[in-house]
Amino acid sequence: MTTTETVREVSAAARLRKTSWYQEPRWRRLAALVGVAVVGAQVTGVEGTNRDIFYALKENFTSTGILVWLAVCVGIWVVREFVHTPLGNAWKTAKQTVKAPAGEVQAVWRKQFWLRVAILSGVLVFLIVLPLLVSRHWQQVLVDQIAIYVLLAIGLNVVVGWAGMLDLGFIAFFAIGAYSAAFWTGSLPVAPPMELNNFAVIPVAVITCLVAGVLLGAPTLRLRGDYLAIVTLGFHEIVYLGAKNWQSFTGGTSGARVERFSIDLGFWSYSWGLDPRPYYWLLLAFIVALLFLFIRLEHSRVGRAWTAIREDEVAAASTGVDTVRFKLLAFAIGASTSGIAGVIYASKLAYINSEAFIVLFSILVLAYVIFGGMGSLPGVLVGTAVLVWLPEFLRDSVPPQDRYMYLGALLVVMMIYRPQGLWPSRRRQRELHMAEEGTGGADALGGTAGGKQV
Amino acid sequence: MSFNDFWDVLILGAVLGSLYAVIAIGYTLVYGVLQLLNFAHSEVFMVGGFGGVIALTIFVPAADPSGLQSIVYVLLGILFGAALGGTVAFFLEKVAYRPLRRRGAPRLVFLITAIGASFFLYNLAGKLFGRNPMPMPQMYENKTVVTIFGSTLNITQTLILGAAVVMLVAVDFVVNRTKLGSGIRAVAQDPEVASLMGVNIDKVVSRTFVLGGLMGGVAGFLFGTTNQVFYTMGFLPGITAFAAAVLGGIGNVRGAMLGGLTLGLVEAFTVEVWGDAWRYVGAFAVLVLVLMFRPTGILGERVARTA
């Protein structure tokens, strides 16, 4: 390396790879952080006005906010570049010290059946008393949003997480369930053949959604992932526009007033009123029952068939798995779960209109499932709860208009740093790992995007 | 429906359809190279609309523009729309998708990132530019240009049709005749082999995004001239254009053009017969029907096959 000849030899090749100072990773990281600072200053800046398109930009670039952002980002850069080694080492040691006991805990968890039962019952008891511990506002959030969306998410998890089908029209079945509740309790402008109690509507709604799911699924399930996505999206849009436009049947955007839940057993009767807690317990009962059912299903022949379809549909079919039947089954199970949620939703709010079923919600539920870690029930539960809770929590700390901007940013950042989701299932983790190495697909959509990076 | 009505509706449908076609190209190109449903493309479209408003706010149009001035304003709008659209698409790929590609993340994860980026971008636009709609400053007096069989075509409609045709021809040329195009097709067919053959995948993907972004941005500007500009404007045209891309055979550039035009026409005729309320029902019903009989869209998949 010291002789002139070798230098010349290297430089010939190096000319091609010549990097200027600003192309060094260090300076590019600085540029990226400055970029983050500029965007961050816009995110936390002032609210713009449509009368002067430059108003917010001018304000944001001349206020102290951007200086603070720049200072923080450059500070991070300095720490990252110059105090990097000791910090990295400290992080490594911390990780190792945590990892060993965590592994032990995990091993114990897997071995000890009764311990698992005890902890799970503890969690359940905590969930049962939870509404007694929080304010009325959080009780409402728990019922109206968290519990409803958790119910939806575990249903969608069957379709997306287990059978690997991309469903962008999940809320359409939610709408069908809700309108079934309204129709059969005699709340729509059109009178039903006979009026039913809200609880009796649940099986009716399940059957309606099953039929709708099969009707939609049968001709379309042979479509591959992305085509199925747009077909389900189209189905959702058609259901939504039907609810909105067919005012003589659904009440359209003016909506319909729905009866609340009530039980009358002759010797004992109870009516659900304005208090959110009884709805919470009712929802919790449904969620726990469905979870139990779905866990049994996951480890049954059906669940294994879904896994096979998800990992390689052609191989599954060639080994004798009736792929169409099992896909249809997953689709129908998801749809009917969504229908149950719809009935409860309509009965809780005692009012529905078409605007409760917009396409955006289908997309949101999908985001919840994948955020949590698709295919993993605990992941889906936690992920949904966190993502629904977040905008409510942000109420106090950011302007309400901007809540969903932060949600979007969180989704991007989360997926970049933890694509497997909050709490991935072990099988999914392995599939992802295989996908990273390029030896297998991680979903039924086939392959990864853009192939493996070189 | 009389003959005259038919021509009226045909023109409306063709104008709308050509806009959809231009947006759909953005979806289809990205899908071709990444097999990714780029939901955030609708936000690239939205940004293009704001780009036009920004351009025309800086270079305030005269109250009574002459013909030459009008042309300059329109070109400025197109330029700014394209520039902003391309920039956003470039950074979108770099920030949101490239890290995922490096990890070989499954495609559903890309989808969620795209949704997250879309949420972030349109809410940020709402915050920066206000949540009320804005008009596109007037660049010309919207006179009738030609009359075909008693149906008229005004300047805005001619502009949209003309710009769309130019862009569609240009993108078809780029994909089929240039070096970048053969790179795009190679990556679409098999990224690993392409990289072994010396195609720089990163560069091709990045430029594909920019190409789609330029078109999306111009479409946003054109949409602004015939409608108005607001932060959620990307959602509905975005979903329809996405459907158009799928209808034509996603990943297939000519398919996207055909799909866009088809959906535009279907919408126009649905509206004529059943009214505006049922616009998307007609479009999506056609989509579902076509996919039932041709599961990979009208022209089939993949950029590569058009070559």
Next chain:
Amino acid sequence: MLNKRIVKIALPVAIGALALSACGSDDGGGGSAGGDGGGGGSFTIAYQGPLSGPNADLGINMENGVKLAIKDANESGDYDVTFDYLGADDRGEPGQATSAAQLVIDNSDVIAVVGPAFSGAANVAAPVYGEAELTALSPSATNPDLTEQGFPTFLRGVPNDAEQGAAIADFFVSEGVEKAVVIDDLGDYAVGLANVIEENLDGAGIEVQREQLPENTVDHSSIARTVMQSSTDAVVYTGYYSQAAPLAVKLSEQGYDGIGLGGDGVKDPEFVNLASGGAAEGWYLSCPCRDLTEDEVGQGFTERYEAEYNRAPGTYSPEAYDAAMMIIEAVNELGDSADRASVHETVAQGEHDGVAKTLSFDDKGEYAGSGIYIYQVEEGEIVSRGNVEDLVG
């Protein structure tokens, strides 16, 4: 790879931005919270409506009205108590309405609520407010159904559609209209108003054609074509200004020269601004609200609003301001003894002469006032043509 050329362009820009921000002055922290009204207690007035989501622009109009009322009250020094603001975003959706309402209810400082803004949300939230005995004075929920349900504390600070429909029919008769196209946006408010208008026009012997134009339609040419084909004398649009503007543009492009009329959702200066090329010129706007330019109170409100929010008062801003002011006066009247129930009683039985209208309620909580005013767009300004009764009579 960061391209060399891109960096060459980006670098000066980045440096420029840095320099710009470095030179920028510190202008944060201006504007104090307002004067202390003299030793009395402090109460919070809440607002519930869409602050995010697709209807955020309308919600923000109202929020600004409420905030301005609170600011005015605190700065005027006329009141013994001070007021704070609490915003509760429900995205205009029924699904988020109860939790938003509960957030307000759980805050024990809140004495009354302006809202819920949308009828769907009001349907869900009103019973919850009723249970908490918290006044819910909505500046914009027009669904006639709402006051029929016996919600204990729901008050409607805006006329329901019946009166406006009758007034428009009278106005059209006096203008000699023989056929009208009535267009709604499929929304709750627009459909209700359009139904009433259709009935009244029918009753007046005017031929009616009913059309729908959903919100965020991508192409308004089709509906404009339908209108042209119907050879109508008049078009009524009952939705909001953001849709009315492109509709007006397309109508004028296609050479429509009949009467155009928008409901109170269209009476917003933005309508004229958005309908570029003077397409809004000559449009009539009906509104159950007084002219803000005719007296000092209205002018003062407009000035303060513009100074605070950089734009003219929008649809429902004056209504929200009036609602908040009515609550403020009721609280002031009650003094320190004010609680939720007594405020409701005072507001429900009181009368408030506001900037847009005089607010009072009947025993169901329905708005009990009258007077529909007709405005017209003239040379880019919305000019009052006076009360419909005077115009017709």
